[in-house]
Amino acid sequence: MTVDAQTAPAQAGAGAVDLDSAAQVRAHISMAFDAAFTAATFDGQMAREDLFGLTMSGIGGCIRAAAYALAGAEPSDPELAYAYQGYPQALLGTWQHAGLLPWLAQVLGGDAEGVAIEQRVQLRVHPDVITGALDLWWARQRLLLDLKTVGEHKLSTVYRQRWPFHPHRLQVAGYALAKHQAGTTPRWIVWAYLDRASGDKIPVVEEFTPTLAGIVLERIGEVQWWRDHDPDQAPREERGPGLSLACDGCAWLRRCWGDDAVPGSAGPQTAVYGATDEAVDYAYNEYKRLGKVASDAEKEREFWRVVFERRPEWTPAGRWQHYTGRTREEDDPWAALKVLRALGFAVPQRTKKGSLYVVPATRHRPKK
Incomplete structure (x- = not known):
């Protein structure tokens, strides 16, 4: 790793530092971590995909951003793209890719099985060429694997839906279509979701089909249409x-x-x-409508939970099964409050923002 003059200002404590208290040590080490993430970001920028052109990873993202990228639009905030690549979670994912993929390739048979990692591909959709780098290609099995490092919440979502996130599906299917164009048609696509913290994993598998290829081409066609007409009018997603x-x-x-x-x-x-009465009225209506949708959905969820909750845990029924998380002890703030008051202690207070209500315009403002 190299840290050039451009990154040097971000370094924490390049010279002698006096650390005379635990607080100073904590602050300095925290700054050092921030500087290390920043330095690692700049060090790896040149090896990354074009941050301002449309690559395979951008196909499934916001369609307006994709249209800007495909049009070669001048970025108004280029520094944000570099900062985004330097988010700790993004860098941790990059490092986990670098550490895990070579071993995964070896375990799957390496060269004898035609396993390659970080393979560059090109997807041609006239008149454009969209580039990308797939994580792993297993030639003997015609299997394309993409490692997705995520947090616990996203992994739980994948566990529930047993399907890749839509942007991920488009991205990796784009790799598969590019392989097909190059003369080798994949049979299997694997999205290997990995929890960055725990190492828990969920492989999601889909067969590569003409239908899936068509979904990718349709998406790119939509991006091209907005690029050719007016990227500034493309939908914000x-x-x-x-x-x-x-x-x-x-x-x-x-x-x-x-x-x-x-x-x-x-x-x-x-x-x-817009802040016109018409625009704000529409916003009010949407807020109320979505609140009712959420309330109705929660009632429906409760009904269906009652239907299956008496079934033994971990007993599959079709594609699904259920389980209850680990029972644990937690603090009881109300009991603690009673104890404090019984002992005569002043209870610490904090300001709580009032709830937001959307009511008919004819209702009078309540007294506070």
Whole structure:
């Protein structure tokens, strides 16, 4: 690894440092970790895919961002794309790929089985060529595998749906279609989801079919249409800064959401969609409608839970089975509150923001 002059300012404590207290040690080590992540990001930038062109990993992302990328639009916020690649979770995933894939290839038979890793591919959809790098190709089995490192929440979602996330499905199916165009048609696609923290894994398998190839081509065709007409009018498929990590790391953040857009800060959503009575009335209606949808869905979930909960755990029924998480002890804040008050201690207070209500315009404002 090299750290050049460009990254040097990010280093924590390049010279002698006095660490005279535990607090100073904690602060310094924390800064050192941040600087190490930053340095690692810059060190690996040149080896990464083009951050501003459309690559296979961008096919399933926001269609407006994809249209900008395919059009070669000038990024309004290029530094955000570099910062996004430097998020600790992204770097940890990159390092896990680098450490695990060579061993996985060896276990699957290595050269004798025609196993290759980090193979560059090109998908040609006239007049464009979209590049990417697939994780693992097992030639003897005609099997294409992509390692997806995720957090616990996303792994739980994969466990429930037993299907890859839609952007991941398009990305890896794009690799498969590129292999087909190059003369070798994959039989199997595997999305190998891995929990970055625990190492838990879920392989999701799908056969590569003309239908799946058609889904990829249809998506790229849609991106090309918006590129050729007006990328600025392409649908936004993310919720904007402060609500979407993808927007917070987008190289076209301000071009898409306005000059006042700041990563991590919600607000441009109002400026973009308008503050007229008509626009706000529509927002009110959507807020109320989705609240009812969520409430109705929760009632439905409760009904179906009652149907299956008496069935023994870990007893498959078709594609599904159920289990209950580990029972554990946890703090009881209400009991603690009673103890504090009984002993005469002052109970610490904190400000709690009031709940948001959307009510008919004819209702009078309540007294506070």
